[in-house]
Amino acid sequence: AQKVTQAQTEISVVEKEDVTLDCVYETRDTTYYLFWYKQPPSGELVFLIRRNSFDEQNEISGRYSWNFQKSTSSFNFTITASQVVDSAVYFCALSEESGGYQKVTFGTGTKLQVIP
Amino acid sequence: GAGVSQTPSNKVTEKGKYVELRCDPISGHTALYWYRQSLGQGPEFLIYFQGTGAADDSGLPNDRFFAVRPEGSVSTLKIQRTERGDSAVYLCASSPPTGAVGELFFGEGSRLTVL
Numbered sequence: 588a589q590k591v592t593q594a595q596t597e598i599s600v601v602e603k604e605d606v607t608l609d610c611v612y613e614t615r616d617t618t619y620y621l622f623w624y625k626q627p628p629s630g631e632l633v634f635l636i637r638r639n640s641f642d643e644q645n646e647i648s649g650r651y652s653w654n655f656q657k658s659t660s661s662f663n664f665t666i667t668a669s670q671v672v673d674s675a676v677y678f679c680a681l682s683e684e685s686g687g688y689q690k691v692t693f694g695t696g697t698k699l700q701v702i703p
Numbered sequence: 704g705a706g707v708s709q710t711p712s713n714k715v716t717e718k719g720k721y722v723e724l725r726c727d728p729i730s731g732h733t734a735l736y737w738y739r740q741s742l743g744q745g746p747e748f749l750i751y752f753q754g755t756g757a758a759d760d761s762g763l764p765n766d767r768f769f770a771v772r773p774e775g776s777v778s779t780l781k782i783q784r785t786e787r788g789d790s791a792v793y794l795c796a797s798s799p800p801t802g803a804v805g806e807l808f809f810g811e812g813s814r815l816t817v818l
Contacts, residue, residue, distance in 0.1 A: 631706075631809055631811045632796075634808075637803060687758075688804045689734070690759060690761075690762070691736075691748065691807065693738075693745030693746045
């Protein structure tokens with residue numbers, strides 16, 4: 588079974604629109620970490636955020652915000668007032684206590700295109 | 704540069720040939736990871752080094768794949784008898800000894816094409 592599911596393959600929005608990228612995960616561990624990474628066209632994955640399983644507090648960083656809900660095993664990412672520079676592939680990822688935390692499992696990614 | 708450096712950036716080879724991909728991590732980073740990313744997919748874990756030793760190689764697909772990190776810095780991913788299915792971008796990442804879980808610093812990858 589896929590551990591990290593990003594059902595949205597591609598999303599297109601017009602600049603300044605808000606957009607939410609969905610992520611659903613699956614784990615049997617009680618302790619785990621969730622992440623979001625950004626992969627711009629250059630190909631280099633860039634770390635955006637980490638959340639541990641005991642911290643369900645939502646987080647906001649500038650135009651970015653993350654909503655973690657253990658009840659639905661979801662860790663969604665919202666970009667407010669999107670900009671062309673936000674165009675990239677975004678990956679949700681998981682690392683589990685049972686894997687020693689070092690093995691990060693990535694979803695298949697959501698390609699976001701922001702149209703000017 | 705200060706980031707993770709991978710060479711070559713592009714490698715085209717013929718089926719059955721041997722290939723080496725090199726990763727130079729950020730100075731001082733003790734942990735090093737190799738991932739493989741096929742077209743339209745997320746990165747897939749291959750192997751993780753802590754220092755010179757492979758702490759977890761459970762992601763290597765078969766015995767044609769091997770990786771080393773003899774001095775705890777530069778790592779080489781070796782692929783023997785390449786197959787067309789090995790075509791992918793091979794990503795290297797590193798993290799510092801006091802780094803937070805999962806905060807990996809990635810290189811730009813080595814794109815391998817097996818004809």
